[in-house]
Amino acid sequence: MNELSHTRTNHLIDPSMHVWGWEIPVYLFLGGLVAGMMIIAGYFLFMGRHKEPKCSCFYLPIISTIVLSIGMFALFLDLEHKLYFWRLYTTFQLKSPMSWGAWILVLVYPALFANILIRPPEIISNKFRLIASLSEKINRMKNSTRLIGILNISLGVLLGVYTGILLSALGARPLWNTSILWMLFLISGLSAAAAFVHLIAKDVQEREMLAKADNTFLTVELIVIILLIVGALSSTQAHIDAINIILTGPFAASFWVFVVGLGIIIPLIFQVLAVQHKIIHTPVFPIMVIVGGLILRFIIVYAGQYSHWSHTVLGK
Amino acid sequence: MNAPLFKFDSFGNEFSLIVAVIIGIGFGFFLERAGFGSAKKLAAQFYFRDLAVFKVMFTAIVTAMIGIFYLSWIGFVDLSLVYLTPTNLLPQVVGGLLLGIGFVIGGYCPGTSVVASSTGKIDGVIYLVGVIFGIFVFGEFFPLIENFYNSSDMGKVTLPQYFNLPYGLVVFAVVLMALGGFIGAEKVEKIFAKKSLEK
Amino acid sequence: MTTISGTLSDEKEKVKSREHTPKPYMNPYLAGFGLGLVLLASFVIMGRGLGASGAFSSFIATTVNTVAPEHAAGNHFYAEYLGDGTTNPLKDWLVFEVIGVLIGGFISGTLAGRIKKTVERGPAFSSKMRLLFAFGGGTLMGIGAKLARGCTSGQALTGGALLNLGSWAFMMMVFAGAYMMAYFVRRQWL
Numbered sequence: 001m002n003e004l005s006h007t008r009t010n011h012l013i014d015p016s017m018h019v020w021g022w023e024i025p026v027y028l029f030l031g032g033l034v035a036g037m038m039i040i041a042g043y044f045l046f047m048g049r050h051k052e053p054k055c056s057c058f059y060l061p062i063i064s065t066i067v068l069s070i071g072m073f074a075l076f077l078d079l080e081h082k083l084y085f086w087r088l089y090t091t092f093q094l095k096s097p098m099s100w101g102a103w104i105l106v107l108v109y110p111a112l113f114a115n116i117l118i119r120p121p122e123i124i125s126n127k128f129r130l131i132a133s134l135s136e137k138i139n140r141m142k143n144s145t146r147l148i149g150i151l152n153i154s155l156g157v158l159l160g161v162y163t164g165i166l167l168s169a170l171g172a173r174p175l176w177n178t179s180i181l182w183m184l185f186l187i188s189g190l191s192a193a194a195a196f197v198h199l200i201a202k203d204v205q206e207r208e209m210l211a212k213a214d215n216t217f218l219t220v221e222l223i224v225i226i227l228l229i230v231g232a233l234s235s236t237q238a239h240i241d242a243i244n245i246i247l248t249g250p251f252a253a254s255f256w257v258f259v260v261g262l263g264i265i266i267p268l269i270f271q272v273l274a275v276q277h278k279i280i281h282t283p284v285f286p287i288m289v290i291v292g293g294l295i296l297r298f299i300i301v302y303a304g305q306y307s308h309w310s311h312t313v314l315g316k
Numbered sequence: 317m318n319a320p321l322f323k324f325d326s327f328g329n330e331f332s333l334i335v336a337v338i339i340g341i342g343f344g345f346f347l348e349r350a351g352f353g354s355a356k357k358l359a360a361q362f363y364f365r366d367l368a369v370f371k372v373m374f375t376a377i378v379t380a381m382i383g384i385f386y387l388s389w390i391g392f393v394d395l396s397l398v399y400l401t402p403t404n405l406l407p408q409v410v411g412g413l414l415l416g417i418g419f420v421i422g423g424y425c426p427g428t429s430v431v432a433s434s435t436g437k438i439d440g441v442i443y444l445v446g447v448i449f450g451i452f453v454f455g456e457f458f459p460l461i462e463n464f465y466n467s468s469d470m471g472k473v474t475l476p477q478y479f480n481l482p483y484g485l486v487v488f489a490v491v492l493m494a495l496g497g498f499i500g501a502e503k504v505e506k507i508f509a510k511k512s513l514e515k
Numbered sequence: 516m517t518t519i520s521g522t523l524s525d526e527k528e529k530v531k532s533r534e535h536t537p538k539p540y541m542n543p544y545l546a547g548f549g550l551g552l553v554l555l556a557s558f559v560i561m562g563r564g565l566g567a568s569g570a571f572s573s574f575i576a577t578t579v580n581t582v583a584p585e586h587a588a589g590n591h592f593y594a595e596y597l598g599d600g601t602t603n604p605l606k607d608w609l610v611f612e613v614i615g616v617l618i619g620g621f622i623s624g625t626l627a628g629r630i631k632k633t634v635e636r637g638p639a640f641s642s643k644m645r646l647l648f649a650f651g652g653g654t655l656m657g658i659g660a661k662l663a664r665g666c667t668s669g670q671a672l673t674g675g676a677l678l679n680l681g682s683w684a685f686m687m688m689v690f691a692g693a694y695m696m697a698y699f700v701r702r703q704w705l
Binding site (some may be wrong): 318319322323326327332333334335336337338339341342343344345346347348349350351353354355356357358359360361362363368371372373374375376377378379380381383384387392393397398399400401402403404405407408409410411412413414415416417418419420421423424425426427429430431432433434435436437438439440442443444445446447448449450451452453454455456458459461462465470473474475476477478480483486487490498 | 537550697
């Protein structure tokens with residue numbers, strides 16, 4: 001069946017509804033995950049946990065660097081003019097979230113490196129004298145670890161917030177045009193990161209702590225989702241239509257089942273039981289949290305592109 | 317009549333998938349509770365060691381049968397809107413036989429193997445791979461057996477319709493049969509428990 | 516002091532044993548009653564019963580369709596599961612139900628401490644052979660289930676409760692086939 005489109009529903013008039021593929025949600029997810037890991041590692045440094053031999057704050061920045069680079073690569077793949085991306089760094093636009101993002105990323109890498117330098121892996125410090133001596137200097141400086149911790153926490157928060165602002169600053173899509181999206185992405189990044197660190201942490205005490213922290217993050221995430229829904233439902237008709245894409249529309253099943261059900265509620269219930277030692281810790285629930293976080297980005301990005309200010313697009 | 321809710325447009329397709337997951341969780345939960353995530357427990361049925369398969373299955377059938385009969389009798393559910401698989405007697409008889417043989421060799425049926433996989437049974441996972449492979453084989457050979465697959469078509473037919481008996485009477489007969497079966501099953505289990513002690 | 520540390524370690528032991536010893540299975544009649552209520556809920560809410568093998572058919576049909584779309588379209592069996600192409604065939608009721616089964620089984624197993632990586636088999640049977648049998652049995656079951664238009668869940672349980680003629684015939688044959696074959700594979704289980 002061919003539909004005749006007129007006015008703005010014609011895809012040649014308004015920009016194509018679906019221009020972002022898998023790259024953007026993957027980048028947003030990995031960015032959020034790194035943000036969460038930076039906050040966690042920074043918190044550990046701040047609390048002086050780096051004195052513990054098995055503190056995850058030593059390998060988290062290394063993993064973060066790799067993960068962030070993968071995310072950046074995904075973003076790079078999405079760029080239309082790949083060779084000109086450096087131009088972002090010739091200017092700083094106060095009103096452009098893209099510009100903010102580009103500069104935040106420039107600061108994130110040094111912060112991660114500074115964290116790595118507190119105790120670099122032996123393979124590297126043995127090979128490169130420079131890194132070993134830098135590490136020594138940093139450790140000798142008073143309060144250096146605390147400062148690096150604070151730096152990582154603040155940049156982590158900025159990065160996490162930015163992944164949400166990137167979308168909500170795009171006024172063209174009502175689903176993204178909400179002032180709470182940054183909070184959702186930040187808390188979702190934190191919960192995914194806590195789950196991830198909980199999975200890989202070698203220190204038993206840390207693992208318990210992260211499971212508890214993750215439960216808190218998941219609870220807050222649930223509240224933020226409710227706020228997002230209530231906020232959209234009490235806004236303009238365009239916002240109501242947009243949120244209904246997720247609540248009852250074509251993305252409802254994936255949203256309720258994979259994000260809310262399997263990504264938040266079920267892991268939350270069972271991690272609470274695990275923390276109380278009613279059941280044993282399994283890697284399954286943290287993995288569900290992480291996958292749920294990834295699917296959340298996909299749904300928000302895809303459903304957001306589906307949402308529109310004019311009614312006709314939804315076939316109403 | 318206001319049920320089945322889905323057929324009366326109480327909710328849409330998207331929401332039905334959410335219902336699907338919730339019902340699936342209940343299904344998986346009770347299968348696992350019953351011990352059906354274990355091939356040994358399931359197979360024990362066919363050596364008269366543990367008749368849990370029979371007991372669980374028939375209790376479930378009787379419960380749902382009485383429930384749906386009662387709810388349609390009081391006019392809450394329109395029974396004609398509950399989907400009934402059409403009967404093709406011959407392929408179903410052959411399929412049932414193959415399924416039974418596969419059951420005791422493989423140790424699971426498709427639903428229980430999902431539960432077995434989720435509780436860490438490697439044989440359950442391999443069994444699932446086998447099921448998927450089997451369906452693929454069936455699909456590839458389907459054009460050859462399509463005629464047989466559609467043979468002996470009797471349409472949607474229930475036992476009461478076929479034997480021309482009142483629905484309630486058949487329900488009653490099945491309940492009696494199940495109760496008899498349960499008493500028999502308890503006796504058989506005791507006899508075989510004694511036997512294995514004597515060995 | 517000793518008593519305190521004694522009770523503490525006792526408490527720890529208790530926690531440990533609570534975490535690691537699997538709980539016994541539910542009474543079969545009670546579990547069956549629960550299962551029956553789930554089935555009844557499915558009838559009342561959805562107007563359909565439970566199933567399992569259909570989900571795997573959707574999965575196969577989707578896979579075949581991705582690899583060889585023309586081949587899939589020419590085959591009536593695949594075509595039925597693929598639908599008219601307007602929706603993703605994996606966005607199917609049974610697929611979501613089976614995802615639920617996976618979760619439900621895991622939840623129950625976790626709560627009862629029954630999650631364990633094992634190969635279920637009789638004491639005198641090698642695990643390699645067991646896996647081979649599992650694959651073979653699964654294959655037979657896959658073919659049988661499709662021929663019969665459903666498996667133990669879709670036919671025996673659902674059709675059984677609806678007094679479906681074909682389902683009852685099917686159910687009798689399942690038990691007949693299994694009891695017939697049981698003697699030949701007894702080493703696998705006993």
